[in-house]
Amino acid sequence: MTDWVLPDGVLRDAPSYTPRPAELADLELLLSGAYAPLTGFLAGDDAASVARRGSLADGTPWPVPVTLVVPVEVAERLDPGQPVRRLLILTDPEGAPVAAVEAMELTEVRDGWFRVGGPVRRVGAPEHGAFRRLRRTPEEVRAGLPDGRVLGVIATRPLHRPQLAQIGNAARTIGAHVLVFVPVAGPTPEGLAPEVLVRSILAASDRIPPATIVAVPLASRGDEVRDGLLRARVAANYGATHLLSTGAAVGGAIRVVVPRDFAYDNRDGQWRPMDDVPPRQRRTAMSVDDINDLLDRGSPLPEWHTPPAVARELRKARPPRHQRGLVLLFTGLSGAGKSTVARGVGDALAESGERRATTLDGDVVRRMLSAGLGFSAEDRDRNIRRIGFVAAEVARHGGIALCAPIAPYARTRAEVREMAHAVGGDFVLVHVATPLAVCEERDRKGLYAKARAGMVPAFTGVTDPYEEPTDADLTLDTSKLSVEEAVEEVLDFLVSGGWLDSV
Ligand SMILES: Nc1ncnc2c1ncn2[C@@H]1O[C@H](COP(=O)(O)OS(=O)(=O)O)[C@@H](OP(=O)(O)O)[C@H]1O
Numbered sequence: 001m002t003d004w005v006l007p008d009g010v011l012r013d014a015p016s017y018t019p020r021p022a023e024l025a026d027l028e029l030l031l032s033g034a035y036a037p038l039t040g041f042l043a044g045d046d047a048a049s050v051a052r053r054g055s056l057a058d059g060t061p062w063p064v065p066v067t068l069v070v071p072v073e074v075a076e077r078l079d080p081g082q083p084v085r086r087l088l089i090l091t092d093p094e095g096a097p098v099a100a101v102e103a104m105e106l107t108e109v110r111d112g113w114f115r116v117g118g119p120v121r122r123v124g125a126p127e128h129g130a131f132r133r134l135r136r137t138p139e140e141v142r143a144g145l146p147d148g149r150v151l152g153v154i155a156t157r158p159l160h161r162p163q164l165a166q167i168g169n170a171a172r173t174i175g176a177h178v179l180v181f182v183p184v185a186g187p188t189p190e191g192l193a194p195e196v197l198v199r200s201i202l203a204a205s206d207r208i209p210p211a212t213i214v215a216v217p218l219a220s221r222g223d224e225v226r227d228g229l230l231r232a233r234v235a236a237n238y239g240a241t242h243l244l245s246t247g248a249a250v251g252g253a254i255r256v257v258v259p260r261d262f263a264y265d266n267r268d269g270q271w272r273p274m275d276d277v278p279p280r281q282r283r284t285a286m287s288v289d290d291i292n293d294l295l296d297r298g299s300p301l302p303e304w305h306t307p308p309a310v311a312r313e314l315r316k317a318r319p320p321r322h323q324r325g326l327v328l329l330f331t332g333l334s335g336a337g338k339s340t341v342a343r344g345v346g347d348a349l350a351e352s353g354e355r356r357a358t359t360l361d362g363d364v365v366r367r368m369l370s371a372g373l374g375f376s377a378e379d380r381d382r383n384i385r386r387i388g389f390v391a392a393e394v395a396r397h398g399g400i401a402l403c404a405p406i407a408p409y410a411r412t413r414a415e416v417r418e419m420a421h422a423v424g425g426d427f428v429l430v431h432v433a434t435p436l437a438v439c440e441e442r443d444r445k446g447l448y449a450k451a452r453a454g455m456v457p458a459f460t461g462v463t464d465p466y467e468e469p470t471d472a473d474l475t476l477d478t479s480k481l482s483v484e485e486a487v488e489e490v491l492d493f494l495v496s497g498g499w500l501d502s503v
Pocket residue numbers: 333334335339362363366375379380381383384404405406407408445447456457458459460464
């Protein structure tokens with residue numbers, strides 16, 4: 001698809017919008033030609049027809065809605081009836097223009113949100129990002145493929161020996177070149193970052209017949225049949241003639257090769273089709289949980305199952321728990337004891353010298369990171385997201401972040417959990433569940449008395465909500481525990497979970 005050179009005036013005057021990550025992923029596939037015959041976001045008839053019948057309005061099969069939805073403020077600046085007001089610039093999350101969509105149609109799909117349908121064109125330089133060199137267009141990939149059969153493989157997970165044996169066997173059986181697609185739109189089903197998945201696949205690539213590897217921002221839509229059809233469509237666009245898939249027949253432009261089950265043969269250390277190995281000599285593929293359990297404990301992945309180069313990548317991405325980043329979020333009412341316990345845990349960690357820790361105390365954060373924020377629901381959320389952001393950075397680098405804000409809202413606490421996981425860290429929610437009456441009795445800063453007297457508006461527990469966690473990993477009631485005992489409980493939890501060796 002050719003780039004679009006827009007006059008500066010048009011670029012400057014057109015509204016711009018940063019689509020959500022899933023929409024940006026679709027945009028990249030539209031621009032690269034991976035979604036051919038689509039050339040833009042679906043409009044009314046096509047969108048309805050795809051949802052109902054799995055085909056475009058003209059009958060061309062197309063499995064999933066590829067749509068763009070914008071808020072009313074953006075929609076108001078567009079007018080499909082006027083060519084000069086049709087253009088919407090789409091930007092990446094940093095605000096750099098990526099593409100323009102020509103809004104041929106605008107339909108309100110839910111309150112305040114409008115679907116924009118129309119063709120897309122690239123503007124500006126292609127995006128950057130890790131492993132960008134592997135994000136090749138179908139045209140480039142097809143040009144480099146050998147003649148004859150091409151077996152597409154969608155590698156949604158790292159390839160261990162059983163999967164490698166399946167691929168090798170399938171490729172040899174049909175005499176095909178292998179074309180591996182690595183989905184990079186988001187984390188793998190078990191939470192590995194896309195770059196880790198790519199690295200683990202590259203580490204395995206010398207164990208399969210000659211292969212072409214391409215990264216595609218293909219995301220699951222949560223519907224197995226439609227996902228399968230979309231993968232087949234994209235694989236065919238890249239030049240695959242066959243697709244290795246356990247899914248039902250996907251039909252159309254590509255033939256499905258169902259992988260055989262493989263087992264490790266104890267007699268000679270080879271992986272071969274399960275039926276060719278006597279049951280007493282078989283070892284079967286390890287589950288994701290088994291693999292993660294070994295990684296968490298710092299035990300090696302067995303060589304009979306995982307090539308050492310792949311194991312190295314997985315180990316780097318999921319170091320043993322005693323080396324892995326951790327966000328510890330203490331939540332509870334004002335005066336519950338969050339800061340006191342967090343400080344005690346921080347001191348114990350400093351004394352043991354085993355782990356590096358950063359304390360993000362509620363009061364300190366409000367003076368530094370969140371100066372100027374108040375206590376409205378929005379400001380509290382902003383405060384917690386800032387804490388979560390910094391804490392996740394600490395975890396990204398293998399440290400422990402001890403955070404002690406009230407964090408009254410469950411949804412925002414869950415966001416922090418996700419932020420920690422997204423960087424390969426762990427998350428532990430400690431509910432400091434000291435009863436309100438005890439906190440009020442302590443009233444260290446006299447704020448409860450002021451709140452009762454109506455002098456502090458929206459005070460948590462008095463005139464503002466606190467959503468009790470239902471997902472706490474540890475619950476402490478400091479009215480029943482001494483400070484030392486509360487600290488000890490947290491440390492014991494960290495030791496039993498493997499984050500600390502001992503204290
Ligand atoms: N309206 C209102 N509600 C709750 N708390 C208030 C309020 N106004 C001031 N304070 C003082 O601010 C501390 C709580 O700040 P946090 O950043 O932890 O709150 S939040 O997580 O953003 O909700 C909290 O300190 P801690 O006692 O250390 O929790 C209070 O002393």
